[in-house]
Amino acid sequence: MQHREHTVDVAVVGGGQAGLAAGYFLRRTGAEFVILDDRTEPGGAWNEYWDSLRLFSPAGHSMLPGWWMPEEEGQAYPSARHVTWYLGEYERRYGLPVHRPVHVEGVERVRGALRVNAREGSWRARYVISATGTWRAPRVPDLPGRDLYRGRQLHTVDYRAPEEFAGQRVVVVGGGNSAAQILAELSRVARTTWATLRPPRFLPDEVDGRALFAIATRHQNAARDGGPLPPGVGDLGDIVVVPPVREARERGALKAEPMFDRLTPTGVVWSDGSSLDCDAIVWCTGFAPALDHLAPLGLTDGRGRIPVEGTRAAAEPRLFLLGYGDWTGPASATLIGAGRTAKTTVARISDSLAAGG
Template sequence: MHTEQHLVDVAVIGGGQAGLAAGYFLRRAKADFVILDDHDRPGGAWPQYWDSLRLFSPAAHSMLPGWWMPEEEGQEYPSASHVSWYLGEYERRYDLPVHRPVRVRRVERADDRLRLVTGGDTWLARRVISATGTWRAPYTPDIPGRDVFEGEQLHTVEYRRPDEFAGRRVVVVGGGNSAAQILAELSSVARTTWATPRPPRFLPDDIDGRALFAIATGAQKAAAQGGPEPSSIGDLGDIVVVPSVREARERGALKAEPMFDHLTRTGVAWADGSTQDCDVILWCTGFRPVLDHLAPLVTGDRWGRVEVEGTRVVAEPRLHLLGYGDWTGPTSATLIGAARTAKATVAQITRDLEGGVPAARR
């Protein structure tokens, strides 16, 4: 197989929302850059989400920089398929240099550049932005008995639609938005039990992504100015009451049980001795950042996170992380929040490239 070596100023790993936001600002800065995406079509992880997933904000508050997301006909909150379409149109609109499918296997130091090793061509970049998200790294807690349970165990990444569970006994595990949205529709066709590590906290019905972003913005400004910390999103609750969740709550389908202690051969069991038989356990228990390709450069903590200053990796200042969660920038894992951290990151990279490459801290 013929392979080539390419030299660029900036290589972006990941063509989802964070990678595209970075591409927008790199294009505006007239940078020499490339976006390497391991999916075979546009949209990042959005085409892989469950069918009924809805954003927490209307289209007008869910856009990437430069182009407002068009409304989806008949929907107040856009669907995952609409977001996928929007991201594909976005990269075409701004003629972003996305190469796919290209899986970056590892990033390693190569003198004054970083080398991106793929299954084919090699890329040498003065700066690397990793924006691979979390979808490929589902997390399941190490609950005793997981190897004993004889039923089916799935994670959020494997869930698509409720009709596959019709008439079955399903335990949904997790206290976040994914668990609540999936439980809401499953409860109409299956016998469901909801297990959460703490009582679920629903946000007020009039709070959606618009208010959440405003709260996060206020907290960021207060921190930057050294003022008192305002109320945080966590003070209000965890779960956004989108229409499907509201409907399920009104019919009494969102009653949560405490987290069970262990799994049995036929179901789950609590510390007080009570049990619940089930056919399926659906783990809506979150994700870890996908950073395995950065192993030659950095080591993550037990949550998979690495130390950063802003988005710049402390151990390798030529490397930036975008969109993995609040630890890489407030609301950076959201569509509208991706723009802020991408803009600041590209500005920093542009200054660095004009003034020289800082040495890595070994």
């Protein structure tokens, strides 16, 4: 069956927080646009986070443009489930043209435009905004013996709740927020070992998402203006001390060991020859940007990123990238940061459309 090609001014690939923020501003320009999302329900990756995850910031500091996130009853920091609800209500509130499920397979150049090809059809767009995030591109280090280990291996994307690990020996790998939060709850029901490349760095207890966003913004503004750089978020630490992490730290559950060198069929081995048998390993080892759909454009560098000027692809002026991390705008992978980068991106596209570009 042959699908008809649609023609739009802007095609947004990804219907999570960054894609919806772009849609909010595109709606106000009068441009013809679509948001193509490969999930069956609203909420983006928030539908797939572990059950106990909570935001680092209160609801009032975790909103998309135009509508403040309502507070979640009885919770100072909203749950992933509440964020999922909010994103669904947000797209309905603003009547955003989200098409789902649409599985985009590639973006290619055509005369004067880009064509977005999906299993469900194709869209010829004067501009494309890629907002697919990182959740679908988990990274696991390729350590010797990883294919020999007979226990269970899972990544952050696979983890949901601690109960299934009750009574087991579990190794949690990674020095960031996901590792600390998952370890905090696993350590209540399982015998846990925490392995990190370097000693974990906890942010001061009073620092939450509000402060992190302000720090990231000051650092970016100083870099833009050519002045002396103030400390960035990475200079202060890596782990936000949310209440469960604080509690686990106080009971001594967050003692980290150096990273092991290899795996055996039954566990892990360190460089000094010491070993540990374990039932499961949880790899909280981060993500790459999910950019496979942009491979036909040939823009990706050796780090798996696409060089950008602001949010615009340096080598493809019809392509913009939103929400992949600080390289696409300060705190752009957060709810509040997504709105700021979307606003400047859509303004740039609107100006180009008005000029006939």
